[in-house]
Amino acid sequence: MSSSTNKVVVSEILPYIRVYDDGTVERLLNIPSVPPQLNDPQTGVSSKDITIFPDTGLSARLYLPKLSPDDHQKLPILVYFHGGSFCIDSSSSSLCHRYMSILVSRANIITVSVEYRLVPEHPLPAAYEDCWSALKWVSSNSSEDNSSPGIIHEPWLRQHGDFERVFIGGDSSGANIVHNVAMRAGLEPLCSGVKLLGAFLNQPYFTGSMPIGNEPKERMEESLEHRLWKFAFPSCEDGVDNPAINPLGPKARSLSVLGCRKMFVSVGGADSLRDRGIWYCNAVKETGWEGEIEFFETEGEGHAFHIFNPATENAQSLLYLLPFFSSGGSNLDTESCA
Structure with a gap:
């Protein structure tokens, strides 16, 4: 040694x-980890850590907004995938926990923040498989059948979750996972007939071999986006043109199969991933997908600004997500992707 x-x-x-x-x-x-807690003094949100599958160790941090004892309303369910370039951060990190607590409090939703496996110890597609398994587990909680071996049902979801309003969401690499899980949901069923209502992608991480917008025209292989993908998925067929990272790559399926009815894509105006987010939004609109897509850009902000500094005025733009969790469309004056 x-x-x-x-x-x-x-x-x-x-x-x-x-x-x-x-x-x-x-x-x-x-990024330090913080423990879950009941009745957070700032938001009133309660959180706890659970093991989804003991055999594999897949786990998550659950969040429940403050409810009165006689409040029996059913709440939207968000399955959230944190960012971190597939290699850092955690559902228990102080940054992720703070953001989730704020979002859960404002949106009045239940959230399952997935602790997926990280690279390089677990190269992709491990994170994709973990997040798909977590979503399927969430959907399994809609069933009254408690006999499935290895399945642990969760009281917060069973008592307070509205399985007609199931969402997935994520930031950066987590938003990349959202895309891949939504594509899979359009091809494979979830449990008990549950279907995704919506998906939100904050500053999604996509790239490809051909530059778009203001991306550098030369030596793209030296870009952070390309190097991160090679590091995260060293055995990846087709490299940066694999459909997992390039949704319009040569072997990519049509985006029309996306398995949700609503989608929200947001970018930061000063983020190097901005043009890819716009490109993705336009591609979804043009592919024949029958859902409703909305787009939002925060001018002048860089990557993950709302995670690092949630108290700033621009970070309060996370409020743009709140109407998204309703059963209908949002009432926001959102922009075109173009």
Whole structure:
């Protein structure tokens, strides 16, 4: 075993992660974890950690808004996938927990924030499989059948969840997962006839071999987006043109199969992923998908601004998501993707 003083770096993606020749993984952004708690003093939201599948260790942090004892209303269910370039962050991180608590409080929803496996210990498609399994587990809670082996039903979902209003959402790489899970939901059934109502993608992580918009025209393989994808999915067929990262790649299915009825795509005006988000939004609109899509751009803001600084005025634009969780469309004056 190499000592800490003579280990050799075999790969790194700055400022996120470094891997050494002895297999040690060093995550360079030190985002502390925080415990769940009942009745958060700032938001009133309660949270708890659960194990979804003991055999695999798949887990999640659940959030429930403040309810009165006699409140028996059924609430929308959000299955959330955190960002972090597939290699960092957690459902229990202080950043993710704070954002979820605010969103759950404002939107009055139940949220299942999935603790999916990270790379490089678990290269893609592990995260995609985990998030699909978590969504299927959520849908299984709609059934009264408690006999399924290995399935642990969750009282918060059973008592307060509205399975007619199931959503998925995520930020950055989490939004990439949202796309891939929504595509799968259009091809494979969930449990007990549950269907996705909507999906939101905040600053989605997509790329491809051909530049679009203001992306650099040369040496794209050196871009952070390309290097992250190679790191996250080293065995990936077709590289950055794989449909998982390039929804319009040569082998990609038609976006018309997206398995939800509503979609919301948002970008930051100063984010390097901005043009890809607009490109994706336009592609969904043009593909024959029969759902309703909305778009929102926050001028002048960079990547994940609302996660890092939720108290700022622009970060309050997360309120644009609130009408999205209603059964109908939002009442926002949203922009065209073009």
